[in-house]
Amino acid sequence: MANSDKNISSAVIKRLPRYFRYLGALKAKNITRISSKELSEQMMVTASQIRQDLNNFGGFGQQGYGYNVDNLYTEIGKILGLDKRNDMIIVGAGNLGQALANYQSFNEDYGYKVMALFDVNPKLIGISVRGVKVLDTDELENFIKTHGIKIAALTIPKDQAPAIAKKMAEWGIKGFWNFAPIDLHLPDNVTVENVHLAESLMTLTYNVHNREESENE
Amino acid sequence: MANSDKNISSAVIKRLPRYFRYLGALKAKNITRISSKELSEQMMVTASQIRQDLNNFGGFGQQGYGYNVDNLYTEIGKILGLDKRNDMIIVGAGNLGQALANYQSFNEDYGYKVMALFDVNPKLIGISVRGVKVLDTDELENFIKTHGIKIAALTIPKDQAPAIAKKMAEWGIKGFWNFAPIDLHLPDNVTVENVHLAESLMTLTYNVHNREESENE
DNA sequence: TAGATTGTTAATCGATTAACAATC
DNA sequence: TAGATTGTTAATCGATTAACAATC
Structure with a gap:
């Protein structure tokens, strides 16, 4: 609750729900892992932006592997507060x-x-x-x-x-x-x-x- | 129709309807003139931004006077295409x-x-x-x-x-x-x-x- | 004319992209 | 180990703000 995140730009916050939506779609297709590059191509943004955005909140990925779809979906949900009532x-x-x-x-x-x-x-x-x-x-x-x-x-x-x-x-x-x-x-x-x-x-x-x-x- | 506007940033375009709304409200209050400074205070943006935004489309103001509310309202309406069907x-x-x-x-x-x-x-x-x-x-x-x-x-x-x-x-x-x-x-x-x-x-x-x-x- | 306020150039700030060493 | 891809720093780009000469 005492979330000591130094002020995160609202541009970043506004992009989170879109990441969340794409990850939900990947999950629905039973895709379990994705790299920032692949995701960036689907979303038509740069891979750099995805990595920068996510790293405001922590390192959710793994070098050489990418991101676990399920995990990242859950984490973004938590960031947005969707785990709360x-x-x-x-x-x-x-x-x-x-x-x-x-x-x-x-x-x-x-x-x-x-x-x-x-x-x-x-x-x-x-x-x-x-x-x-x-x-x-x-x-x-x-x-x-x-x-x-x-x-x-x-x-x-x-x-x-x-x-x-x-x-x-x-x-x-x-x-x-x-x-x-x-x-x-x-x-x-x-x-x-x-x-x-x-x-x-x-x-x-x-x-x-x-x-x-x-x-x- | 052959509007030779060099690409205007979408950040600017997205602000136009808000200017339009505020000018409509001023019009409804029978206010006939406004300076970028006064408007900036009402809208909580900088006067600089207002002048910069408007000057993408032409000089609608007059030094020493400001902007004519009715005129500016009409002009922004035209820019947005609200004068068309x-x-x-x-x-x-x-x-x-x-x-x-x-x-x-x-x-x-x-x-x-x-x-x-x-x-x-x-x-x-x-x-x-x-x-x-x-x-x-x-x-x-x-x-x-x-x-x-x-x-x-x-x-x-x-x-x-x-x-x-x-x-x-x-x-x-x-x-x-x-x-x-x-x-x-x-x-x-x-x-x-x-x-x-x-x-x-x-x-x-x-x-x-x-x-x-x-x-x- | 003097005062006010624009239009516009220059300076600053922030956000995006590129690059790469770290590391799985 | 070698290849892939992250996390992160540095470079670039664009948008916002400040400043001021032009001018009504």
């Missing part, structure tokens, strides 16, 4: 909130658990999405505190997002998965991961109209 | 596909138009989402060609995504807004903008468990 809530049970609640991939494959959805709309309060209840937003404080929830998806309109996020941070939320098209300003010990859909679509639009050499990010 | 389709009419079709923000505010959704599920074919029909995937080729569609959201399972994307690119799609958790390998004149939700949640999870100084991207 990751309970979450979704605030805003509209189309997007419900779509997230239904989204298998992270719900089951990676051990996240959606504990409840929240909304102010009386028509939604009480229904269940994938077996998860939609509760009244009034119950947020109590729920967060009682269950010790740390992670919340925010799928509410942008005018409401900053105020409610501020409150939720006070009640104990440490990480916001923010889908509202606005920047949240919260204390330093709270993280925000923005998913600004409209912005990503605009970036795509630029590239469509100015198509050059493709550059998968 | 941006018809799109959504392939995969499940929860996520439907949520996108319902998503006001980009549908109306920025002039995108969802022309149709597509699915293989007979239960979905024929229904309407926000007035937009769900068609049989068999009709994709004809629809793309007839309507000259260039942009497509992919909200289908990952095993099906690469094959269908390949076909769609042959039929004329130039930009994929890819929500499937897999990398698409397509010709150079086709762009892919990935929205890998599970990966963004993992990045958040890492930060929650290793919370340090917050760093809004």
Whole structure:
């Protein structure tokens, strides 16, 4: 827990889930070992980058051999915190909130658990999405505190997002998965991961109209 | 059209929609002028970066004055291609596909138009989402060609995504807004903008468990 | 005109890639 | 042992920031 990692660049952190995904795919194909060179060819990055990235966290490989797929998969999972219990809530049970609640991939494959959805709309309060209840937003404080929830998806309109996020941070939320098209300003010990859909679509639009050499990010 | 912009770094392009959003907010507040310094304080970036970014596309400001909000908003919109007709389709009419079709923000505010959704599920074919029909995937080729569609959201399972994307690119799609958790390998004149939700949640999870100084991207 | 702020060049910083000795 | 491939240092590249002359 007292992880004394000297600050690791966010560029590195953002690449970890992609390594994790590729290793998962290799595992599924029963491939047991891989070298940074082979992996780099599949992922279209440099082998140097893979080795540099991984060595921020320790030496997971073996000279002359490469990396054990199963082991590396597990280790990256641990780094990301997927070995821990990751309970979450979704605030805003509209189309997007419900779509997230239904989204298998992270719900089951990676051990996240959606504990409840929240909304102010009386028509939604009480229904269940994938077996998860939609509760009244009034119950947020109590729920967060009682269950010790740390992670919340925010799928509410942008005018409401900053105020409610501020409150939720006070009640104990440490990480916001923010889908509202606005920047949240919260204390330093709270993280925000923005998913600004409209912005990503605009970036795509630029590239469509100015198509050059493709550059998968 | 023959935009002879020497390759502009993708870091710059990704920041443009955020400038656009802030300028839209200023416009809504009837603010008519802004300096790079004021804007930089609101956006928590350096004024230098704003000026450098904008000057990739031209001198939109005026010494001693700053930038005209309305004008800059319009110009960035043009750079992004929002002044053009941006018809799109959504392939995969499940929860996520439907949520996108319902998503006001980009549908109306920025002039995108969802022309149709597509699915293989007979239960979905024929229904309407926000007035937009769900068609049989068999009709994709004809629809793309007839309507000259260039942009497509992919909200289908990952095993099906690469094959269908390949076909769609042959039929004329130039930009994929890819929500499937897999990398698409397509010709150079086709762009892919990935929205890998599970990966963004993992990045958040890492930060929650290793919370340090917050760093809004 | 004087003050403000741009556009742009130069300096710095950080991230990526290359190279290679260590070692399995 | 010989071959392969890591971990890691050094070199390069690119992006960000600082500084300031140009100019409105």
